[in-house]
Amino acid sequence: MTMQLDSKIPAGPLADKWTKYKSTIPLVAPNNKPRIEVLVIGTGLAGAAAAATMAEAGYKVKAFCFQDSPRRAHSIAAQGGINAAKNYQNDGDSVYRLFYDTIKGGDYRSREANVHRLAEVSTSIIDQCVAQGVPFARDYGGLLTNRSFGGVQVRRTFYARGQTGQQLLLGAYSALSRQVGKGAVEMFNRHEMLDVVKIDGVARGIIARNLITGELERHFGHAVVLATGGYGNVFYLSTNAMGSNVTAAWKAHKKGAFFGNPCYTQIHPTCIPVSGDHQSKLTLMSESLRNDGRVWVPKKIEDRLKDPLTLSEDERDYYLERRYPAFGNLVPRDVASRAAKVACDEGRSVNKTGLAVYLDFKDAIARDGKDAIEARYGNLFEMYQRITDENPYERPMRIFPAVHYTMGGLWVDYDLGTSVPGLYAAGEANFSDHGANRLGASALMQGLADGYFVLPYTIGKYLSTQIRQPAISTDHPAFAKAEKEVEDRLNRLANSSGTKTVDEFHKRLGKIMWDNCGMSRNAEGLTQAIADIQDLQKEFWANVRVPGGTKEFNPELEKAGRVADFLELGELMCRDALNRNESCGGHFREEYRTPEGEALRNDEDYTYVAAWEYAGENQEPILNKEPLEFENVELKTRSYK
């Protein structure tokens, strides 16, 4: 049985919805807030910002991260920038234009009301960050400067050299640290959430494992916020941090939270290519490089391994400029990635593995000088050289697409509430704002929007119903039951007497996912992948080897639990991709494409959010649909030509 989901979008004209909502939702009085406890899982942009802001408001907050410090969450690695509709460049930007670009960039698969709210609060984010001391790039006049990003024709991206995520996260971390210092937030470093505790159908707490001692802990909260990031590591190789995982979101899913559009994965076009089997992760080269770098491959297959410096302009195919003259090298990520795949599939890749194209700064250096390029991208060029031992000032970079971000995530309504009352999801962990493809510099925007300006309001609507709810003792049988289940599973992993390492299973899962549910997908491959993953799940539980015990510092045990969850998620992603008989954004089904090879949407049948419901072990998940209604934007074929 599928059900229609209530997205709780407020009535009224698009541009008034958020303002009216904020002015009319019920509030929690200041004297009640200190009695209300909120658990925030994850301390990246969304989590740290939400924890700090809710503590400032007076709630009692506990925050959790698996890293050794909240400052290390993977938001820190975002390079290029953060979008905001400030129109400081006077180039025609506006809230509506940012809204429109985001809807179009997402290939018309996101909610108008959410995206408009995101565009509205974007300007406050920049103000807030500057007030915190975030050192954004400035002009000589002392004012903020901007750069362009893909899929957009205005300059609205604020940046801090090539390490914008670091500076924004350190801003949120400082706000969080201030509240920890005051005692308003209790911080739990090196803790991993291993289950949600539900009482009478409502989220009331979590089971967390202290990663140093291995002890399980019970924590009560009137509400639980998951800000636990994306699940790109299901592919084994991705630009995510090694610890990035789906476990918290997946446990929530198994406790009743629907999973929205799991197949929407962003494959980022400019990453350093794989060098060998030992590879543990892939490194991104910021999209901002496409402002000055030109992407090309040789025209002739036989030239592909020749020294690029010997190839004349006539022998090069600047394929993005040729195929998409209006946007050129700044087409959105999904388009750029697919074009790179096409060039490589044609046999024109520029390295031995057959998986690389050039990103060339020769013309930019000739035009602006080496110093100017170094000022813009110095740290990225350094990183490239360290990894590849090649000098990008002298030779074109070699790049290839890699898994980078997941637009899918826990289904949430306008309040950022999941389908479990009291359980919220913010940032990359939710599915909400990017549709089928995220535009560059929009992840930082969404993480901070959710954390600073959306969730602290929307959760108040729920918490206002909780003021008479006393804290529930963690001796409650629901906590004991959840803890027992977690413990049993940990014991099962630790006592497994198999022969294969966790990494071996993870790599095999990653290969299945990349080959069948990666840059292009088809029904046959997806069907086979589902069967292969099911086999791999069985083999994992029968034959994995996890050294050490559960009551100790045991990184292999942590990994094993996460890979077990990735194995289940991977299957759901393939099911979702198989269900969606269209191509949209990052989801490219080979059966559905235009004669020119571009993505072919099917608006009639698939203008909906696929919200998957867990139905129990070895049961097929249930598909619920949230129809997407476009009242302000006309659905068009996305064109960057």
Place this chain on the structure above:
Amino acid sequence: MKLNLKIWRQKGPKSEGKIVDYTVDHVDEDMSFLEMLDVLNQDLIVKGEDPVAFDHDCREGICGMCSMVINGRPHGPWERTTTCQLHMRAFKDGETVFIEPFRANAFPVLKDLAVDRSSFDRIIQAGGYISVNTGNAVDANSIPIDKETADTAFDAATCIGCGACVAACKNASAMLFTSAKVAHLNMLPQGEPERAKRTVQMVAQMDKEGFGACTNTGACEAECPKGISITNIARMNREYFKATITGSK
């Protein structure tokens, strides 16, 4: 290539540790140092031995989670490079490599190469912020900041909080870390109101955590993977002097 590793093994915070010898074969020069340790750990797991615990996360040199001292140097032989960005082409076939944890009283060893750096968090909690609640901010361009000041503040703000400065210092001083944050915030107009209080409180917390004093040897700057300058320490000393002499706390 093949490497002989001498790795510090320590079961827990209270256990005694020792150097244990390992060899790894099939090391590719394109591997990162941590990928070389991955290879070692996979072998150990298959052999039924306890893998080497080490901290790491982003593996692109920005999260600051990886640590370890390689051949006596925090983050190993390459300048301005974290362990995760160090590649094996830095080593020769047959070389012996010593791998130890960051050592400081304020960074107790948790297991093997992983240490507890929560003392850094507490230094930030003592004052490494600007007190501005969400929603209180004025328009971003109403605070012009000259480019040179903004760029200098940025240079200080790029600290990744890894702790290499402490590990490099013979006194295990945290002055470079603390001063980078003090300099970043005190230089900006937004940080001005809390300037004195911030400096005094962060220094007090640093002392309380058991970090040593600074004797200006400059080892911290030499080993810092982000090239944070010791001029920040000089700046913090001036700030501290001014704050204490004027009696502001």
